[in-house]
Amino acid sequence: MTDAALLEVRDIVVRFGGVTAVGGVSFTVEDQQICGLIGPNGAGKTTLFNCISGIYRPNEGEIRFAGSTVTGQPKHRMIGLGIGRTFQNLALFKTLSVRDNVLAGAHHLGRAGFLACGLHLPWVGREAAALGAEAQRLMAMLDLESVAEVPVASLPFGTQKRVEMARALIGQPRLLLLDEPAGGLNHGEVDELAGLLRRVREEFRLSILLVEHHMNLVMSVSDKVVALDFGKKIAEGTPFEVRNNDDVIAAYLGEAPHDRAA
Numbered sequence: 418m419t420d421a422a423l424l425e426v427r428d429i430v431v432r433f434g435g436v437t438a439v440g441g442v443s444f445t446v447e448d449q450q451i452c453g454l455i456g457p458n459g460a461g462k463t464t465l466f467n468c469i470s471g472i473y474r475p476n477e478g479e480i481r482f483a484g485s486t487v488t489g490q491p492k493h494r495m496i497g498l499g500i501g502r503t504f505q506n507l508a509l510f511k512t513l514s515v516r517d518n519v520l521a522g523a524h525h526l527g528r529a530g531f532l533a534c535g536l537h538l539p540w541v542g543r544e545a546a547a548l549g550a551e552a553q554r555l556m557a558m559l560d561l562e563s564v565a566e567v568p569v570a571s572l573p574f575g576t577q578k579r580v581e582m583a584r585a586l587i588g589q590p591r592l593l594l595l596d597e598p599a600g601g602l603n604h605g606e607v608d609e610l611a612g613l614l615r616r617v618r619e620e621f622r623l624s625i626l627l628v629e630h631h632m633n634l635v636m637s638v639s640d641k642v643v644a645l646d647f648g649k650k651i652a653e654g655t656p657f658e659v660r661n662n663d664d665v666i667a668a669y670l671g672e673a674p675h676d677r678a679a
């Protein structure tokens with residue numbers, strides 16, 4: 418193990434035609450750290466997230482994960498390397514049950530291909546049993562056991578978000594990217610989410626990079642916060658430092674982000 422951070426984002430630039438969505442951003446996420454990524458609408462958070470999860474290839478810069486360059490790798494490779502994510506607007510199989518959605522997150526872990534399954538080889542059954550047990554453990558942890566066999570489409574939004582998190586976790590990520598996990602949740606659910614994120618970090622010994630507008634949540638769970646505005650990093654530090662940074666305050670003055678003052 419070297420001293421290098423788990424995730425290193427170096428001088429990333431992303432342009433869409435004439436728009437520079439991300440204009441040379443660098444930061445790191447350490448092993449088992451929770452890092453919040455904040456900024457007003459259009460600051461470049463989602464674009465940066467999409468580069469780290471392999472959806473976009475940056476025009477310039479480098480992304481290093483666990484000591485290796487992963488810039489521009491497709492998203493299935495990123496998942497295989499240990500970068501899991503959830504989406505702002507959910508990306509679940511709506512007609513499938515909670516259990517099947519969670520298991521779908523493990524497809525890259527199994528060794529069993531079509532032939533091995535067809536031949537009913539013994540290790541195929543052992544592998545399926547182990548994944549089934551892990552899905553059960555995750556559903557228990559995320560309070561999903563009572564809806565395990567229910568199609569996700571019929572569940573409340575907050576519950577579907579927990580299904581997405583379980584699906585990401587079964588893939589055994591070392592870094593979990595969460596895109597606005599508090600979006601659409603009520604106050605009670607946001608409080609529970611804060612506790613859940615800490616438990617997930619402890620239990621799975623992973624790092625979390627969190628894009629979030631809900632300032633109370635970001636400031637209460639993050640070890641470190643990175644603030645963007647107009648595609649540039651304007652602050653990086655502890656939640657206290659970033660919350661009191663003049664550039665961050667100025668960037669937010671034009672907006673009214675929820676609960677900022679709290």
Ligand SMILES: Nc1ncnc2c1ncn2[C@@H]1O[C@H](COP(=O)(O)OP(=O)(O)OP(=O)(O)O)[C@@H](O)[C@H]1O
Pocket residue numbers: 433436437438439456457458459460461462463464465
């Ligand atoms: N596919 C795209 N094509 C053209 N411009 C884009 C595209 N995606 C993002 N942009 C632009 O890039 C800039 C950064 O957008 P981005 O969605 O990354 O910001 P954000 O911080 O995630 O905003 P929000 O908080 O509203 O989700 C914005 O000016 C946006 O209009």
